[in-house]
Amino acid sequence: MGEDAGAVTASELREAWPALSTGERLEGFVLLDRRQAEDLFVSIPARDQSELLLAHPPEGRRLWLRLLAPDDIADVVQAAPAAEREGLLAQLDAPTRVEVSALLAYAEDVAGGLMSPRFARLRPGMTVEEALRYLRRQGQAQLETAPYLYVLDAGQVLQGVLSLRELFMAPPGRLVAEVMRRQLVTAPTDLDQEQLSLLFAQHDLLAIPVCDGGGRLQGVVTLDDIVDVVREEATEDIQKIGGTEALDQPYLSIPLLRMVKKRGGWLAALFLGEMLTATAMGHYEHEIARAVVLALFVPLIISSGGNSGSQATTLVIRALALRELRLVDWWRVARREVASGLLLGLTLGTIGLLRILIWQGLFHTYGQHYLVVGLTVAASLVGVVTFGSLTGAMLPFLLRKSGFDPASASAPFVATLVDVSGLIIYFSVASLILRGTLLP
């Protein structure tokens, strides 16, 4: 940016936005005209809205906040540092402040924290014509947010739902109660956002009403919030599968030390686990001293176990997240993985044996006992790959069963588990096959 920032257009800024630093964003933002700035402001994530707002003097913040729906304001307040939150709430008019405060009582990642408290309400006893007239009188605000109209009784209990389109197409003299849909999909306020996104997927809906225990309508979650949820949950899963805590912030904007902390915890834990490989190798020190050729294949063997485990764990983690697998399926999965593991292990074992035979033919690398060495490597690969696939597939089930996130069965975690057992398999096979030739 810098001197040529004057040339920036709203759409260029919007395009580049996720990758810009806070300074670059502010620089670009102040150059936009008011309408462009408003369009951009409402379309960026709550964290960025919060940053932009706090860069304005307190008296300039009210106008920007007013552009947002109460649920979006709640997100902005939640994204601001604790010390600034009261100040932001003070900028709101009284009714909005009540709505926003109610939303702030819910966790960010449950239905209550995602819902908008603004929706169009109808009474079941209105005629279609009265309802249309009533909506027109209410003006835009109530219709803006949710795609459906909600029919409530005097106690605010949800009776039915219909779209503006359905109301508009219905005979004017009929009662709302006669034309509304009574089969409702609703969510409790504390429903987890991942469950909620599956509810949307199962029923192909544009919005789901959120009710309290008494069936009273509290707010509405719309599909556009769910797209963000789906993206966010996938990001968390991907980061966990990569063996790090979820960053919860874009790569370039998270402070270096915080990122190192989020990565360092897992890395150190894995390192401590991996230390068992040194212990295991220590047990076989005499075998290695006698047959150094054995050591040469250690990385090849344990990494093959790690790779097959990493494949299995990511497939199962994703299938569990999409509900393609349930806990009760663990046995079916175990059988599949043993079968795939054996097939994959035989493939790698054959390649490994061929490699040793060819190298021996060309370079005489492996000494007179090359054939038994080759058989040891091949047999170990079958064992290690089968064990890796099975472990990688079962670990996410075990974590889910114990109440943890299956995605924590990251590729590096599984690889570490499989490394230690891979060594044991390899050296056990070796002492079995090589006894009398390379080993005593």
Place this chain on the structure above:
Amino acid sequence: MGEDAGAVTASELREAWPALSTGERLEGFVLLDRRQAEDLFVSIPARDQSELLLAHPPEGRRLWLRLLAPDDIADVVQAAPAAEREGLLAQLDAPTRVEVSALLAYAEDVAGGLMSPRFARLRPGMTVEEALRYLRRQGQAQLETAPYLYVLDAGQVLQGVLSLRELFMAPPGRLVAEVMRRQLVTAPTDLDQEQLSLLFAQHDLLAIPVCDGGGRLQGVVTLDDIVDVVREEATEDIQKIGGTEALDQPYLSIPLLRMVKKRGGWLAALFLGEMLTATAMGHYEHEIARAVVLALFVPLIISSGGNSGSQATTLVIRALALRELRLVDWWRVARREVASGLLLGLTLGTIGLLRILIWQGLFHTYGQHYLVVGLTVAASLVGVVTFGSLTGAMLPFLLRKSGFDPASASAPFVATLVDVSGLIIYFSVASLILRGTLLP
């Protein structure tokens, strides 16, 4: 299921659906009454719809197909085996068949393949009142699919857009051209679905019109299609990060041999790469023979490089997919990763050194040269972790730059790359530090 299948309800079946086998699905489906069956049918994925349809005799398929919009029918036809496609198309009435055939001309994963060709059209010269009357006369069908109304001139060129709500709230005597929005976000028919989902995110829209080169409206993509796209793209990325080809089918329904093929390709490729570790270890055979203690730490060192590389690569792959990183950011990322790598390497190096000192104090495991061995391990860890982080972070950039999918820089791929270089770093550091003590 089996004998107690009679107890199944529509919502139980819907809940369990993704995890059921084809047989279980059919068994449950035939027990539903017609309305429940229809509800379920329209809410399941195209692949499953296709399976259910083909389980019906040809003359029973027409009624089910009629429940679907043309874009959904196109998906069902695409999901069916090639030999069945013509037969399915023959079940459609002539105008629908024309629409579906037009859609089938587009790839599944571009805007043209996702759009629905049915949307409500208005003329700019209509008054608001005329437009409302026109829509009411048209009936439900046109309004059903897209949440906006599209204003086209006589040549089908898109002029503007407005929602039913906006039309409904506008003064009845005004012209549509006066109340419509003219600032349009449109997509070309060949826009990739991943780009399209980012366009939805950037502009916070419920639907995006798809136009040909001449600006003529061809169809409309709605947000509910995009939720599926976001989920599908995340699944593909997660599977690739785990080191397997994308399965494109649920875990339990993909035939075993096809899954083994998708996993075996990458596993064999990684195995061939990993063979270089045996070659590298072969180079250091004499050093290992002289100081077997060196071999004990090989798995620990190379796996630490692999783990840090796997963290870096997944973070960068996801940030690139979310457009939080652009290609030009590679240098900023490289500096960050060198800094994190050094910090993380120092942490692991310290833990590693302490471990060796403590074990030596307790069990005298590592002989008289334990201190130089410890320093070798610690120094190698700093090098290996820094190199791993940097390689893991740069590889996705390199792949994107060369036109490949960055997600192919899977955790196992990076681990394999880093294993070989980790060995070289370790043994180079060892021959530097241990010269004169353990090594000649």
